[in-house]
Amino acid sequence: VDDATAYGKGLADQFKKAAQEKEGLHVVLHEATNDKATDFRAILTKIKKLRPDAIFYGGMDATGGLFAWQAKQLQITAKVLAGDGVCTENLANLAKDATDNVICSQAGMALEKMPGGAEFEKKYLKRFETPIQIYAPFTYDAVYIIVEAMKRANSIDPAKILMEMPATNHAGLPVRA
Template structure:
């Protein structure tokens, strides 16, 4: 596929801890990173990129030797703007640039269409944040992820709503993306099996800013809660407008909404949000406090969400590289199934599809705008 210079023009940057003097190395190896670093969820994409960059910088500073050669890693970072069409263009671009592995993409809606391109090229793709089950159910041997799936996250959130919050009725709204629809579907199936009544099912889109028509309809249905499948940029406005309409229903959401940035987007309405995340909380991670401190020192901002997962994703790729004693993409891919790595986010090992063997889903609420852990559910 050729890359045209049109409105979907690609943005990229190759990042390395050593930019102008790679003389100490015998080989320079590119690891691709793809995330939405522009657009409404750019804060999440930049967080992913920062985590991957931190891992590359640390590995380079320690020195990496493969087949007796000194290897310098460089992060080939691409912006797909959360757009599936740009994602496939970016994927082909990275294949053409001979990256040895991909960290990304940042969303399910971009990870899934890009995955066939990486599969055709026999390049491992390890996502730090794509949760839609379809991503690893396509029969590709190249797809991996370091987070739990929506098939785990949706039921965990539904179970918490039914058994802990004792809710009886729920309205469901999704943003019509692969992520939002997938999470909402998994939640709905689990909720119904637990005896929750679904009073309505509506869809918006991931660019929407005004939800008052949908919310006014739902207000008339008077549910105990509204489950919103989407990202924080839309979920924040959704929760805020529900509060402005005087609605008392809880807002339930997944990891796309469950970020540290939500309080800035929703204001006091965050206090009515219960959300899930497909992993353990940063404060509970082994080395989480140390990671947070290093991240703050390096970038001058706190972790938003996915940085620890992209950090671990890079380290998993490098561990496979060491196990294969090769920088050949196909040999790295062959070593991935044997992964047994203790990362910042926890123990990482994969089933034959590339999903984590031991998934954990965390449940949070917000108190005075601060994200607070309520429960951990091991799947």
């Protein structure tokens, strides 16, 4: 199921393609909703009749959380697989007691596995007084790489900065010990 956005449809299409390339996996249905939807019962009822092992949802947390919650309300036991757009700090509020049935993908290394992750999270919480956003560690590292390249280029010209970026030696959070 996807939310018909470029992001959600793109995820669902890639999931479907990868699943079809795996022996033993069968995509039995591909449905679309929209990114403003709040009632997924018609789609979920159709899915329930097919008794899938898993349901992929391509979209964001506002719809994905409700989708997972309504699936549980309809007593669908299939796991809901979702991308990082669904798997935000808002998921618990939106999916309520269905979060245990949601499996999330995440690009990059999980914060808790990063050697510098715990310290970064502590400083982030102190500074911003809000839970860390999923891509904050990567954005943090990207800013440092760009700033170092700007210093070496002694310029704010994007072309000159780009020429200096490969020379940056930055131990990012995922590898910092």
